[in-house]
Amino acid sequence: MADTSNSISLKAMVDKASNQIIFVESDSDFIDVIFSFLTIPMGNLIRLAPNQSILGIGCMNKLYSSVKNMDVKHLQTEACKDMLLSPRSVAESQCKNLKVKIDKDEATQFFMCSHNRVDCKLSYCKFDSCASCGGSINKEKNLLVTDGGVFVKGLSRLIISDDLKVIPPLTAAGLPLCAKFGVMDGNATEEVTINVGVDEVLNLLMRSIASKTPLTESLLKSKPRLKFCNKNQRIHTEPQMAKDNTLSEGTISIRPIVSKSKKMVCYAEAGEGFVNLLLSFLNIPLGFIVKHMGNCSSQGCIDQLYKSVQDLDDQYILSSYHKEMLLTPKLVPGFCYENHLLGTEEATYYYAGSTGFLSTDKALLATRTAQATKSIRSYCSQESALTSIRPIAVRDPKANHHEHKSAQAQGYLKGPAMFTVTDDLDIRPVSLILGLSLLNKLEVPLTDIEVQTVQVHKEEALHLLVASFLGDSALTDTFVRKPEQNKRIKQEQ
Numbered sequence: 001m002a003d004t005s006n007s008i009s010l011k012a013m014v015d016k017a018s019n020q021i022i023f024v025e026s027d028s029d030f031i032d033v034i035f036s037f038l039t040i041p042m043g044n045l046i047r048l049a050p051n052q053s054i055l056g057i058g059c060m061n062k063l064y065s066s067v068k069n070m071d072v073k074h075l076q077t078e079a080c081k082d083m084l085l086s087p088r089s090v091a092e093s094q095c096k097n098l099k100v101k102i103d104k105d106e107a108t109q110f111f112m113c114s115h116n117r118v119d120c121k122l123s124y125c126k127f128d129s130c131a132s133c134g135g136s137i138n139k140e141k142n143l144l145v146t147d148g149g150v151f152v153k154g155l156s157r158l159i160i161s162d163d164l165k166v167i168p169p170l171t172a173a174g175l176p177l178c179a180k181f182g183v184m185d186g187n188a189t190e191e192v193t194i195n196v197g198v199d200e201v202l203n204l205l206m207r208s209i210a211s212k213t214p215l216t217e218s219l220l221k222s223k224p225r226l227k228f229c230n231k232n233q234r235i236h237t238e239p240q241m242a243k244d245n246t247l248s249e250g251t252i253s254i255r256p257i258v259s260k261s262k263k264m265v266c267y268a269e270a271g272e273g274f275v276n277l278l279l280s281f282l283n284i285p286l287g288f289i290v291k292h293m294g295n296c297s298s299q300g301c302i303d304q305l306y307k308s309v310q311d312l313d314d315q316y317i318l319s320s321y322h323k324e325m326l327l328t329p330k331l332v333p334g335f336c337y338e339n340h341l342l343g344t345e346e347a348t349y350y351y352a353g354s355t356g357f358l359s360t361d362k363a364l365l366a367t368r369t370a371q372a373t374k375s376i377r378s379y380c381s382q383e384s385a386l387t388s389i390r391p392i393a394v395r396d397p398k399a400n401h402h403e404h405k406s407a408q409a410q411g412y413l414k415g416p417a418m419f420t421v422t423d424d425l426d427i428r429p430v431s432l433i434l435g436l437s438l439l440n441k442l443e444v445p446l447t448d449i450e451v452q453t454v455q456v457h458k459e460e461a462l463h464l465l466v467a468s469f470l471g472d473s474a475l476t477d478t479f480v481r482k483p484e485q486n487k488r489i490k491q492e493q
């Protein structure tokens with residue numbers, strides 16, 4: 001990669017005998033890149049995964065191809081498919097400043113109507129008429145981009161261990177790491193300069209999910225190909241999540257077809273509510289999943305990366321808003337739906353009527369609005385410019401606006417509809433023939449099956465999300481296997 005505008009130069013301390021990276025030392029450019037992993041929605045992660053690793057990431061890739069192969073007639077709007085296969089990220093305007101960008105670098109387009117009354121909405125596409133004022137929605141808008149900086153402060157220098165522990169250099173935290181590898185012995189270690197470009201970052205992203213030594217594997221040459229084998233992991237969600245069933249009014253019921261002897265879900269029959277929940281996983285940022293993984297370990301060290309952000313002293317992070325964006329990533333407005341069992345939150349767009357600026361970062365919007373009005377106007381009008389900042393709603397991209405101008409959709413799918421969902425989350429329209437062929441393939445006789453009815457609450461929804469990221473039998477993990485049984489399976493291996 002000769003183009004240095006899209007690459008980062010790193011200093012790495014390498015153990016010569018094992019050819020392993022002990023740590024790399026870096027400024028904010030590289031830290032921002034790895035921190036940004038937590039903001040990537042699952043759908044984009046699958047889309048970006050190089051062919052060699054597409055077999056992995058639990059059931060998410062099956063889910064992704066189910067959407068890809070789904071007939072658009074099942075979806076509320078054509079936009080729904082794009083929303084799931086190429087989801088927008090709330091961190092988009094921050095990630096514009098990344099030194100190495102792994103995803104397409106197009107700005108999200110927004111449109112507003114010309115009247116721009118308080119109740120007029122923002123839209124992701126052009127429309128003939130605004131539901132509130134009737135004006136046409138054709139005024140283009142872009143999000144504010146910060147002057148520089150993404151998540152960490154510009155001059156921060158930090159060290160990153162092979163398993164993505166991020167620590168300040170030359171502290172009590174860093175020295176044990178050096179002692180472990182005998183860094184003081186100049187013959188055993190060497191300093192290597194590494195150029196990190198798009199390929200290396202993509203590789204690092206994938207390996208951070210699958211390996212405990214992602215830096216070595218992605219940045220040092222001639223390392224083995226990435227292998228995923230994520231069967232039978234012990235999966236459980238945090239207990240505090242489990243108690244939170246009272247809030248979710250709309251629970252969903254599904255019918256798992258269970259093999260009594262194999263103690264597994266062969267497949268399940270479910271309505272659009274359950275499938276909407278599954279499809280929404282593609283919109284969920286990686287950091288949200290890691291947050292809910294609790295103590296169940298992933299094969300990779302993405303959970304270590306998450307912990308590093310949590311533990312990193314606030315002096316290194318731009319603001320609490322940025323920290324929050326990494327630790328509790330939100331969804332882009334309009335991408336969620338009501339009664340969503342996972343309890344994900346949507347971000348809010350703020351709009352400054354006086355300057356026409358738009359951002360999810362209210363503080364940034366206020367600063368820029370003040371700057372823009374300071375030079376030319378009096379203090380008084382600067383005040384009024386700041387008071388013109390208001391949250392602005394988004395026209396639901398999932399709803400069919402040709403039928404109802406201000407429609408809100410309950411998910412991505414048209415209902416009522418029934419689907420067959422396999423244990424690894426292949427989703428197709430319900431069919432008896434399909435069900436029978438699935439049983440046939442699994443060699444489960446009809447005498448061995450039991451048709452159950454189970455309720456999906458918030459606890460099950462979160463478990464399902466984590467299970468579909470970590471393993472390839474999400475339904476069995478969630479609805480049949482108890483944690484004790486998982487433990488037993490692990491011991492048998």
Ligand SMILES: [Zn+2]
Nearest residue numbers: 113120130133
């Ligand atoms: Zn309007």
